[in-house]
Amino acid sequence: xxxxxxxxxxxxxxxxxxxxxxxxxxxxxxxxxxxxxxxxxxxxxxxxxxxxxxxxxxxxxxxxxxxxxxxxxxxxxxxxxxxxxxxxxxxxxxxxxxxxxxxxxxxxxxxxxxxxxxxxxxxxxxxxxxxxxxxxxxxxxxxxxxxxxxxxxxxxxxxxxxxxxxxxxxxxxxxxxxxxxxxxxxxxxxxxxxxxxxxxxxxxxxxxxxxxxxxxxxxxxxxxxxxxxxxxxxxxxxxxxxxxxxxxxxxxxxxxxxxxxxxxxxxxxxxxxxxxxxxxxxxxxxxxxxxxxxxxxxxxxxxxxxxxxxxxxxxxxxxxxxxxxxxxxxxxxxxxxxxxxxxxxxxxxxxxxxxxxxxxxxxxxxxxxxxxxxxxxxxxxxx
Amino acid sequence: xxxxxxxxxxxxxxxxxxxxxxxxxxxxxxxxxxxxxxxxxxxxxxxxxxxxxxxxxxxxxxxxxxxxxxxxxxxxxxxxxxxxxxxxxxxxxxxxxxxxxxxxxxxxxxxxxxxxxxxxxxxxxxxxxxxxxxxxxxxxxxxxxxxxxxxxxxxxxxxxxxxxxxxxxxxxxxxxxxxxxxxxxxxxxxxxxxxxxxxxxxxxxxxxxxxxxxxxxxxxxxxxxxxxxxxxxxxxxxxxxxxxxxxxxxxxxxxxxxxxxxxxxxxxxxxxxxxxxxxxxxxxxxxxxxxxxxxxxxxxxxxxxxxxxxxxxxxxxxxxxxxxxxxxxxxxxxxxxxxxxxxxxxxxxxxxxxxxxxxxxxxxxxxxxxxxxxxxxxxxxxx
Numbered sequence: 008x009x010x011x012x013x014x015x016x017x018x019x020x021x022x023x024x025x026x027x028x029x030x031x032x033x034x035x036x037x038x039x040x041x042x043x044x045x046x047x048x049x050x051x052x053x054x055x056x057x058x059x060x061x062x063x064x065x066x067x068x069x070x071x072x073x074x075x076x077x078x079x080x081x082x083x084x085x086x087x088x089x090x091x092x093x094x095x096x097x098x099x100x101x102x103x104x105x106x107x108x109x110x111x112x113x114x115x116x117x118x119x120x121x122x123x124x125x126x127x128x129x130x131x132x133x134x135x136x137x138x139x140x141x142x143x144x145x146x147x148x149x150x151x152x153x154x155x156x157x158x159x160x161x162x163x164x165x166x167x168x169x170x171x172x173x174x175x176x177x178x179x180x181x182x183x184x185x186x187x188x189x190x191x192x193x194x195x196x197x198x199x200x201x202x203x204x205x206x207x208x209x210x211x212x213x214x215x216x217x218x219x220x221x222x223x224x225x226x227x228x229x230x231x232x233x234x235x236x237x238x239x240x241x242x243x244x245x246x247x248x249x250x251x252x253x254x255x256x257x258x259x260x261x262x263x264x265x266x267x268x269x270x271x272x273x274x275x276x277x278x279x280x281x282x283x284x285x286x287x288x289x290x291x292x293x294x295x296x297x298x299x300x301x302x303x304x305x306x307x308x309x310x311x312x313x314x315x316x317x318x319x320x321x322x323x324x325x326x327x328x329x330x331x332x333x334x335x336x337x338x339x340x341x342x343x344x345x346x347x348x349x350x351x352x353x354x355x356x357x358x359x360x361x362x363x364x365x366x367x368x369x370x371x372x373x374x375x376x377x378x379x380x381x382x383x384x385x386x387x388x389x390x
Numbered sequence: 391x392x393x394x395x396x397x398x399x400x401x402x403x404x405x406x407x408x409x410x411x412x413x414x415x416x417x418x419x420x421x422x423x424x425x426x427x428x429x430x431x432x433x434x435x436x437x438x439x440x441x442x443x444x445x446x447x448x449x450x451x452x453x454x455x456x457x458x459x460x461x462x463x464x465x466x467x468x469x470x471x472x473x474x475x476x477x478x479x480x481x482x483x484x485x486x487x488x489x490x491x492x493x494x495x496x497x498x499x500x501x502x503x504x505x506x507x508x509x510x511x512x513x514x515x516x517x518x519x520x521x522x523x524x525x526x527x528x529x530x531x532x533x534x535x536x537x538x539x540x541x542x543x544x545x546x547x548x549x550x551x552x553x554x555x556x557x558x559x560x561x562x563x564x565x566x567x568x569x570x571x572x573x574x575x576x577x578x579x580x581x582x583x584x585x586x587x588x589x590x591x592x593x594x595x596x597x598x599x600x601x602x603x604x605x606x607x608x609x610x611x612x613x614x615x616x617x618x619x620x621x622x623x624x625x626x627x628x629x630x631x632x633x634x635x636x637x638x639x640x641x642x643x644x645x646x647x648x649x650x651x652x653x654x655x656x657x658x659x660x661x662x663x664x665x666x667x668x669x670x671x672x673x674x675x676x677x678x679x680x681x682x683x684x685x686x687x688x689x690x691x692x693x694x695x696x697x698x699x700x701x702x703x704x705x706x707x708x709x710x711x712x713x714x715x716x717x718x719x720x721x722x723x724x725x726x727x728x729x730x731x732x733x734x735x736x737x738x739x740x741x742x743x744x745x746x747x748x749x750x751x752x753x754x755x756x757x758x759x760x761x762x763x764x765x766x767x768x769x770x771x772x773x
Contacts, residue, residue, distance in 0.1 A: 120468070127510065131503065135503075159559035160558065160559050169543060169564070172544050174543045176541045176542035178566070181552070181564065182580070183584075184584065193580050194580055198573065201566075206772065334587075
């Protein structure tokens with residue numbers, strides 16, 4: 008299968024590219040390094056620096072024998088999107104090419120506009136390139152569990168049948184996200200659904216929870232193949248952040264009450280989910296939606312688990328609630344369904360003591376790289 | 391009240407401006423004449439040509455004594471949006487500044503992208519200008535009944551309480567629109583809702599059905615004050631189109647089966663609804679949604695009514711079904727609620743024989759201006 012990965016430089020994009028290549032697929036990655044530029048501008052670089060895509064593709068090829076084609080450019084420009092799709096003729100496009108930081112999207116007008124325009128324009132161009140050039144191509148789009156927010160009813164996998172005043176119909180599950188970044192993904196879903204039902208596109212929208220981890224089969228071959236591991240308040244997801252804080256001897260920064268509950272998954276499971284979806288594509292005219300998570304935890308539960316493992320390693324971990332910079336419910340009902348990917352064949356890697364210990368060891372080896380100035384929240388939802 | 395009208399050159403924008411000014415409000419209109427340019431480029435000019443905004447404001451002032459300030463510029467450019475809002479300090483913004491043609495939005499990539507970027511960027515800039523400059527300002531946004539599509543359940547006014555597996559919550563009513571234009575309005579609503587609940591903005595989103603008419607108290611003072619009356623397949627709404635076809639001696643072009651049912655309203659009622667909403671604003675942190683329609687009809691019912699009145703005027707009207715250029719259900723359930731605007735004080739003008747006769751007389755007086763090449767659909771949803 009020919010797979011085109013949009014946003015192939017990212018935390019998930021690069022390991023996904025290696026995973027598909029190692030499985031024998033023909034892989035091309037594109038990126039414009041926007042996330043690297045934002046990380047530099049906001050002093051939020053990854054813990055372990057990695058070279059650009061061409062160098063990583065070279066190292067990966069030398070170690071594995073598998074090739075990854077690299078194309079650098081801005082997919083928000085239709086000319087580049089159309090050129091890449093025309094020249095690569097993909098069977099599957101994995102679309103990660105979005106500005107992925109919720110805090111960055113809430114920083115001010117410039118950052119909000121950059122996020123809004125980049126994310127929507129890339130999705131729009133991707134839809135049109137597929138529709139006009141490779142109409143049978145399957146788009147695997149990374150959405151987010153954050154699209155749903157925290158409703159007081161069970162979260163179904165993308166769709167809900169509503170029984171109202173004695174009549175019934177099936178609709179997209181209602182969405183109410185907690186940041187502009189998450190809202191751009193709501194809009195992406197609306198847009199994809201319109202074009203799917205009008206032109207018969209085939210799309211899988213993966214509603215992913217926060218991902219943690221830095222180890223994958225291919226990434227572990229060489230330090231330069233490591234995914235971008237962020238521990239700052241801008242790009243760092245909560246588990247990754249807490250682990251670094253524990254190693255740095257800084258109290259784990261629980262935002263507010265810590266009852267905020269989300270669905271999490273291991274980076275290795277993201278790779279499984281994306282490949283399972285790609286290898287068992289959606290039908291024509293189908294917007295297939297999966298909730299991509301393996302376990303739910305509150306922030307307090309995550310902090311406790313990390314403290315427990317950290318303490319066992321002699322780190323003496325502290326936990327401290329700080330004022331919540333976000334606008335979100337700190338106590339709420341949360342019950343997402345997530346059977347679809349298990350049915351496709353997902354074998355979850357849960358957040359065990361072993362997994363956390365493995366991550367701790369890797370972070371401890373890079374302890375001198377930690378910049379403590381990146382830990383406290385620098386963006387507030389409402390100033 | 392200081393009222394800023396975005397898209398003040400439009401079919402609805404200009405009569406709205408005169409209506410607010412005549413009611414004693416301080417009015418500023420902005421426009422970039424995008425719709426005029428598209429009309430020219432697609433050979434879809436209005437039946438009755440009208441001068442630019444400055445000239446119309448001059449005529450209106452001479453006849454009524456009321457002033458309307460005119461600012462020409464592109465609201466999709468944040469600099470212009472921020473400048474206008476900073477300098478006018480509005481109490482209320484009426485946001486009509488969107489590319490309003492469904493067929494144009496479905497014509498090809500260029501037109502789709504133009505629609506998508508203009509509509510979303512103007513809404514985005516408007517939200518930010520209000521949030522940062524006049525946070526108490528009430529945004530009255532023109533949505534469309536088309537956002538809902540044709541669900542098999544009753545259409546509530548914007549919100550629905552969902553009872554699911556023994557738990558309840560209230561959500562935006564599900565949306566599934568039939569064109570990219572209508573989909574941009576779905577995205578507008580999602581975006582407004584995010585910023586309303588995060589920053590406490592006050593917004594009224596008016597889900598309007600197709601509007602018909604060309605007569606208003608102020609517009610009738612002088613031919614140059616007439617709203618842009620389109621009868622072509624690109625900008626013409628169905629009632630206006632059918633009336634012109636009847637006068638031109640062309641069979642009324644019913645798309646497909648003609649069972650497509652929508653909620654309609656008279657242009658005079660649009661003016662009432664928008665002013666009622668503006669004069670009784672939404673609360674802080676409220677996204678108030680009204681369904682703006684006064685009657686529902688199928689396309690076949692509209693065709694029959696127009697034939698009946700036309701025949702009484704001796705026009706010998708024919709009705710002819712043509713292949714449906716759109717992708718839509720031609721037979722469906724349709725039961726929208728619309729009590730909110732009546733409760734605010736709306737006094738409907740229904741589609742009576744008198745109303746249709748008045749429109750016919752005006753069109754007959756301009757019969758020689760009708761270009762029959764603009765009548766058959768020039769855009770197909772799927773080619």
